[in-house]
Amino acid sequence: MAPVVELADVSVVRGGTHLIDRISWTVQADERWVVLGPNGAGKTTLLQVVGTQIHPTSGVAGVLGEVLGTVDVFELRPRIGWMSAAMADRIPRGELVRDLVVSAAYGVVGRWREDYDDADLGRADLLLSELGVGELAARTFGTLSEGERKRVQVARALMTDPELLLLDEPGAGLDLGAREDLVSTLSVLADDPLAPAVVLVSHHVEEVPPGFTHALLLRAGKVVASGPMLETLTEKALTHTFGIPLVLDHRGGRFSARRRSRARAGQGALR
Numbered sequence: 001m002a003p004v005v006e007l008a009d010v011s012v013v014r015g016g017t018h019l020i021d022r023i024s025w026t027v028q029a030d031e032r033w034v035v036l037g038p039n040g041a042g043k044t045t046l047l048q049v050v051g052t053q054i055h056p057t058s059g060v061a062g063v064l065g066e067v068l069g070t071v072d073v074f075e076l077r078p079r080i081g082w083m084s085a086a087m088a089d090r091i092p093r094g095e096l097v098r099d100l101v102v103s104a105a106y107g108v109v110g111r112w113r114e115d116y117d118d119a120d121l122g123r124a125d126l127l128l129s130e131l132g133v134g135e136l137a138a139r140t141f142g143t144l145s146e147g148e149r150k151r152v153q154v155a156r157a158l159m160t161d162p163e164l165l166l167l168d169e170p171g172a173g174l175d176l177g178a179r180e181d182l183v184s185t186l187s188v189l190a191d192d193p194l195a196p197a198v199v200l201v202s203h204h205v206e207e208v209p210p211g212f213t214h215a216l217l218l219r220a221g222k223v224v225a226s227g228p229m230l231e232t233l234t235e236k237a238l239t240h241t242f243g244i245p246l247v248l249d250h251r252g253g254r255f256s257a258r259r260r261s262r263a264r265a266g267q268g269a270l271r
Contacts, residue, residue, distance in 0.1 A: 002065050004029050004164050004197040005050050010059035012045050019045040021221040022059065027214075029163070032190045032198040034208045036233075037218035038242050043201045044168055046218070047084075050199065051166050052076050064163055081157035081196065084168035088153060093142025097133070097152050098124055100141055104159035127155040131185055147178025151185060158196075165189075167200040171207040183209045187253075205233065210253030217241045 005027035012019045020042040027033055035043050048054045049061055052073040061068040064079055081104075090109045091100060101124040102116050103109065128134045131151045136144060144152065150170055157165055170186070171179045189195050190211030202208070208215075208229075215232040217224040218241070225237040235248040238257060245260040 006062035008060045010056040013057040032212040041218040042221040081162035081165040098137040205255035
């Protein structure tokens with residue numbers, strides 16, 4: 001089976017600055033990837049290339065068997081589910097939740113005069129139910145909690161039965177409980193053999209759901225490490241990625257990280 005994503009020496013340059021620099025990366029259909037790195041690492045830029053929102057300055061970007069620059073991206077985009085803060089900002093606060101999800105079938109935000117059949121509406125309701133927010137279908141988006149909004153956006157991203165699901169910092173702005181609910185939801189999705197390939201962008205290893213299979217670590221637009229999760233997400237690689245000495249723990253399928261304590265000879269506890 002052909003890769004879902006295949007990048008070869010891809011760079012994006014803006015104003016003389018490399019936002020991403022000669023990245024080569026392959027995602028297979030049955031893989032679930034997390035992309036980790038600090039602010040400015042190039043994570044969102046990479047996702048924009050994979051999501052056909054921008055073209056690379058150099059290199060070759062293959063997405064769903066097509067090469068960017070040789071294909072009409074408007075034919076590719078319905079095959080890609082997308083969730084991001086930029087998308088959330090475009091959602092009218094008065095939009096009904098069911099309408100928000102079903103309108104993904106037309107690739108629009110804000111339902112107007114589109115015509116949806118019972119199958120479309122049924123799929124929207126099923127997705128909302130599977131993500132634990134079925135009872136919110138008749139609510140408006142603006143009345144939801146941040147955690148509820150995230151789940152509704154995941155449902156929207158899955159509406160078209162995409163072959164590739166892109167999640168740009170889905171845990172941003174969530175409190176601990178809402179984050180854990182979302183991680184649990186994404187873990188169930190990761191374990192579903194019928195789910196699409198998934199790429200999740202985050203700053204935090206604590207947001208990596210159990211069941212995700214691979215990791216890509218970025219720093220200053222370059223790849224630090226890439227490959228199977230447990231081989232790639234190591235203390236050494238994470239320390240290099242974030243530029244500070246880190247201790248990495250892995251228990252029960254979940255990761256956590258903290259700064260390595262530094263012994264201070266001749267000093268007592270902080271006062």
